[in-house]
Amino acid sequence: xxxxxxxxxxxxxxxxxxxxxxxxxxxxxxxxxxxxxxxxxxxxxxxxxxxxxxxxxxxxxxxxxxxxxxxxxxxxxxxxxxxxxxxxxxxxxxxxxxxxxxxxxxxxxxxxxxxxxxxxxxxxxxxxxxxxxxxxxxxxxxxxxxxxxxxxxxxxxxxxxxxxxxxxxxxxxxxxxxxxxxxxxxxxxxxxxxxxxxxxxxxxxxxxxxxxxxxxxxxxxxxxxxxxxxxxxxxxxxxxxxxxxxx
Numbered sequence: 001x002x003x004x005x006x007x008x009x010x011x012x013x014x015x016x017x018x019x020x021x022x023x024x025x026x027x028x029x030x031x032x033x034x035x036x037x038x039x040x041x042x043x044x045x046x047x048x049x050x051x052x053x054x055x056x057x058x059x060x061x062x063x064x065x066x067x068x069x070x071x072x073x074x075x076x077x078x079x080x081x082x083x084x085x086x087x088x089x090x091x092x093x094x095x096x097x098x099x100x101x102x103x104x105x106x107x108x109x110x111x112x113x114x115x116x117x118x119x120x121x122x123x124x125x126x127x128x129x130x131x132x133x134x135x136x137x138x139x140x141x142x143x144x145x146x147x148x149x150x151x152x153x154x155x156x157x158x159x160x161x162x163x164x165x166x167x168x169x170x171x172x173x174x175x176x177x178x179x180x181x182x183x184x185x186x187x188x189x190x191x192x193x194x195x196x197x198x199x200x201x202x203x204x205x206x207x208x209x210x211x212x213x214x215x216x217x218x219x220x221x222x223x224x225x226x227x228x229x230x231x232x233x234x235x236x237x238x239x240x241x242x243x244x245x246x247x
Contacts, residue, residue, distance in 0.1 A: 001246055002214050002225075005196070006233035009241045013202045017057045020200045020235045024145060025064055031142055032069045040071040040104060042136065044144035044186075044194065046155065047074070047088030054145075054200065055096035068102030071135075075146060076156040076173075076185035077108035079121055084110075086180055106131070108184045121172045121182050128184060129170040136169070140193035147201045149178065152209035152222035154199075156185035162223050164188055188219065188226050197227045202237040210236070211243030 010016040031041045045051065078086045089107045097105055109124035148154050156173045166187040173183040191197065201210075212222055219226030228234075236244075 001244065002216060002228045003230055004228055004232045004234050005230055006235070007246070008235050009238055010235070011238055013053070013237055016200065016202055016235060016237045017054050020054060020198070021058045021061065023233075023235075024198060025058065025061055028065055028070070028143065032066060035069065035142075037069075040069050042071050042073065042139075042142045044073045044075050044141040044146070045092060046076065046144075046146040047078075047091060048147045048149075049201065050145055050147050051088060051091040051095050055092065059096060059099060062096070062099045065100070066102070067100040070100070071104040071106060072097060072100075073106050073141065073186075074108060075144065075154075075191070076183055078180045079109070079111050079124065079182040079184055080180055081112040082110040106135070111182070121174065121184075125170055125172040125184050129168060132169050140190050140195070142195050143198065144191065144194045144196070145198045145200070146227075148199065148206065148209065148224045150203075150205040150209060151177070152213060152217075152224045153178075154223050154227060155191065156183040157188055157191075157223045157226075159221055159223060162188050162220050162226065164192075164219060164226070188223070191227050192229075194227075196231045196233065197229075198233045198235070199224070199227065200235040202240050204239040204242065206236075206240040207243040210240055211245070214244045 035041050074088050077088050080086050114120040114124050158177055169190045171185050171187050175181050176183055213225040217225045
């Protein structure tokens with residue numbers, strides 16, 4: 001089994017969310033304290049169950065964090081118009097971040113902000129890469145809270161489409177195997193450089209990919225394997241963990 005910082009399994013999604021939420025907010029408070037009064041912690045989140053299930057479950061505890069010391073990023077975004085229900089940023093804002101007073105929320109470009117045409121996605125990606133470099137320089141996130149897909153994809157990094165040595169921090173994705181087809185994502189090197197990744201996911205549909213990732217599968221075929229390391233914290237329900245062979 002691949003070595004990770006934390007590996008915890010819970011019987012139900014509700015218990016999983018409660019445990020992850022409690023631990024995550026405590027860790028975020030620690031990082032804020034360590035960063036100092038004049039800094040913001042760079043927190044990355046994914047869409048899917050993170051924005052529709054986990055974060056909304058933390059609303060009763062939102063005031064436990066001084067969000068004026070947090071900058072939130074998305075690890076990927078669907079390249080569709082602002083306000084579209086497919087946008088991860090809309091789900092994150094409506095489900096949780098609207099209540100996080102003082103938070104800085106860095107949104108990826110919307111398709112309606114650029115002239116329609118074949119070069120629109122490229123233009124938007126270059127613009128966001130410039131934003132990234134202005135804020136982050138050559139760095140990465142302080143902490144990332146992400147899920148994964150049944151095929152083992154993380155962010156919008158899909159099997160067979162991962163470059164482990166990608167030079168650009170931000171990538172344009174076309175013909176995504178999961179709709180919508182056009183997306184913007186951070187690269188695998190950015191995720192691997194993240195100080196600590198928290199991976200949480202649930203359901204039997206994730207079991208096969210997780211089993212293979214923990215057995216040492218290549219990130220080229222199973223992207224989630226690329227972020228399993230001694231700094232990664234993994235939280236699963238019993239169904240998702242059912243094919244992981246624990247040493």
